[in-house]
Amino acid sequence: MELKVVFFGLFFIFAETMAATKNLTAIRWAHAVNSQQLLDESLNGPIDMIEADIVLGTLTNNVTAPEQPVMGHPPATTSDISLDSFLRQILEFNNKNSSATKKGVKLDFKSTEVFNGSQALLRELWPLMDYPVWINADILSGPVNNTETRPVDADIFLQACKNFTNAVLSIGWTTRWGKDFRDGTYETDQIDTMTSVIRNNSVPNDITFPIRAGIAANSKLELQNLYLDLNRTNNVTMTVWSSAGDYVDVKKLKELILAFGVDKVYLDVPKELEDKLDLGSSGALKLGSGLKWMGYVFLALNVIVYKMFY
Numbered sequence: 001m002e003l004k005v006v007f008f009g010l011f012f013i014f015a016e017t018m019a020a021t022k023n024l025t026a027i028r029w030a031h032a033v034n035s036q037q038l039l040d041e042s043l044n045g046p047i048d049m050i051e052a053d054i055v056l057g058t059l060t061n062n063v064t065a066p067e068q069p070v071m072g073h074p075p076a077t078t079s080d081i082s083l084d085s086f087l088r089q090i091l092e093f094n095n096k097n098s099s100a101t102k103k104g105v106k107l108d109f110k111s112t113e114v115f116n117g118s119q120a121l122l123r124e125l126w127p128l129m130d131y132p133v134w135i136n137a138d139i140l141s142g143p144v145n146n147t148e149t150r151p152v153d154a155d156i157f158l159q160a161c162k163n164f165t166n167a168v169l170s171i172g173w174t175t176r177w178g179k180d181f182r183d184g185t186y187e188t189d190q191i192d193t194m195t196s197v198i199r200n201n202s203v204p205n206d207i208t209f210p211i212r213a214g215i216a217a218n219s220k221l222e223l224q225n226l227y228l229d230l231n232r233t234n235n236v237t238m239t240v241w242s243s244a245g246d247y248v249d250v251k252k253l254k255e256l257i258l259a260f261g262v263d264k265v266y267l268d269v270p271k272e273l274e275d276k277l278d279l280g281s282s283g284a285l286k287l288g289s290g291l292k293w294m295g296y297v298f299l300a301l302n303v304i305v306y307k308m309f310y
Contacts, residue, residue: 024237025257025267025279031241034071036081043093043103049132050090051106051268054083056114069118074110083107083118087125094131104132106170112153119160126164134168135161136210140193142173143215144184149174158201165204170239172210179245186211186219191226198230206235213242213269217252220259227260239266242273250276 030042033052042050057070057077069083087105094102109115115137126133137152151174161169173190198207207230209223216223216238223238230236238260242248254277257265262279269277 023262023279024265025262025277027266029266029268031268032073034073034076034079034081039081039086039089043090047103049104049106049134049268051108051136052086053108053110054114054118055079055110056117069114069121084121087121087129091125091128094129102131104134106134106136108136108170109152109157111150112156115152115157115160119163123163132168133164134170134208135164136170136172138172138174139197140173140190142175142190143186144176144181146174146176148176154197155201158197158203161203161205167205168208169203169205170208170210171198175212175215177212177214177243177246179247181214181247184215184218186215186222186226188222188225191222195226195229198234203234206237208237208239208266210239210241212246213240213253213273214246214248216240216256217249220252220256223256224259227264237264237266239268242269244270248273253277254279 028046028048030038030045030047030050033039033042033050039050039052052071053073054069055072055074055077056067057072057079058065058067059070059082060078060080063078067077070077070079071081071083071086072079090103090105107118109118137157138149139152139154139157141147141149141151154171157171158169161167171194173186173194177184194209209226211219211223227236227238240253240257250273257267257277257279267274267277267279
């Protein structure tokens with residue numbers, strides 16, 4: 001009789017898991033929302049996640065003021081919106097709207113200095129932000145021989161993020177890629193260094209790894225090893241991103257995404273690449289098909305157990 005109770009309990013848990021499975025590639029992104037106009041458009045549009053970059057700089061209407069965290073991507077150092085205003089506007093919007101229309105936010109800090117300079121503001125607003133907040137930084141040098149971009153200090157970043165335990169940490173590598181690149185991978189030593197720095201800092205958060213589409217397509221084995229190694233202690237996902245004009249082997253990238261499953265991969269790429277990948281149907285179909293057959297197995301076992309105990 002106890003076996004019957006345990007089995008039906010496991011079946012219920014499995015059914016709940018199937019119902020909760022999501023196609024993360026279907027989440028809608030607004031990328032590089034670094035101006036007031038783009039923020040207005042994102043808040044009032046069909047967007048799920050707002051991604052924006054933060055640099056140390058000044059506001060365009062007061063360039064002689066002391067530097068502060070503002071929205072912008074290097075080499076820009078001026079903006080018409082500060083991080084303070086950016087976060088408070090999203091907070092105000094979400095407070096006025098239902099959970100179904102709330103926006104999540106991904107904050108991409110471009111330097112150690114601007115990350116440190118944003119800590120007081122983040123700690124002030126954090127208790128009020130009851131929606132998804134991702135904290136992003138490139139914390140290690142990466143492919144392809146990218147020595148031009150200085151990473152955010154990994155230890156400083158990961159230790160400070162312990163103040164925000166419910167944040168998703170989006171942590172990656174600096175990259176060098178473009179339309180003329182074909183060869184390049186996330187190399188084994190880069191994967192191992194990332195694993196080590198996460199473990200050495202005892203990171204408790206959920207983690208997503210932002211991986212550049214053109215390079216990720218060449219790195220299936222390395223990225224799978226990273227996932228398998230860290231998913232034992234952290235909830236791990238991948239976020240595939242791409243710059244406009246990047247060369248991407250679409251076939252290999254699609255194989256990579258489906259190998260992980262669409263419940264483990266976010267997709268933040270230009271629409272042209274998204275359309276070529278066509279994951280809205282095929283990715284969900286593959287995942288759903290696997291769940292369907294597992295469901296049949298559970299159903300068959302259910303019948304057997306019923307006959308055994310009744």
